[in-house]
């Protein structure tokens with residue numbers, strides 16, 4: 092299963108667009124929201140995104156001396172925590188395709204004194220610029236949804252992961268409780284764009300956020316995509332009723 096319609100088109104939220112157009116429009120979204128990204132995350136999720144990220148860190152098994160890739164790492168929430176866990180003998184690479192998000196992330200980590208074992212790399216998840224078998228753990232948090240060719244990204248992550256290493260995909264997913272789904276839809280399509288407009292001066296980017304979540308593969312489909320990319324022991328854990336799921340897989 093892929094998210095492509097044919098060789099040249101894909102979706103940007105609910106719209107069908109050419110693949111090159113999606114890349115540009117996703118870039119525009121994150122250039123636009125970068126400065127207000129952290130504030131909006133806290134407001135939109137009522138702070139719960141911190142809990143989703145904490146669970147991801149706890150389940151990563153990252154230890155002193157490990158090498159970690161946080162792809163689509165944006166403003167560096169996961170990188171910051173991994174940096175402490177790997178210590179001075181380890182390394183964390185915060186990679187993102189978008190230089191505005193990377194800049195906000197780099198400035199934030201510098202301000203918090205997170206330096207020394209973190210590298211910042213501008214990279215596309217679909218074609219990671221690292222040698223085979225480099226990382227002990229790779230995370231992609233709320234990033235895969237925005238990637239044009241998700242299968243290519245999962246294959247690329249698998250390639251640069253060490254045998255025995257773990258890929259972790261933290262992403263919005265599908266709720267199975269009809270009442271929760273109704274409330275969540277109302278919130279996403281009515282309240283989120285208004286918050287985006289008031290706080291970040293950009294309703295369209297937050298409309299895209301809601302639409303892109305609905306278009307993202309469900310839990311079982313993403314699990315099969317990870318298996319197809321060559322990962323084993325693929326499984327997922329729903330959080331907040333399936334609003335978010337944490338998928339993991341191991342490189343054999």
Ligand SMILES: C[S@@+](CC[C@H](N)C(=O)[O-])C[C@H]1O[C@@H](n2cnc3c(N)ncnc32)[C@H](O)[C@@H]1O
Pocket residue numbers: 117121162163164165166167168186187188189192214215216217231232233234237238239
């Ligand atoms: C919603 S933010 C997530 C940031 C961070 N991981 C977090 O959880 O707060 C999505 C990030 O994915 C990045 N992104 C989108 N497409 C990408 C791609 N093809 N390769 C790498 N990063 C990408 C965006 O630039 C953006 O910083």
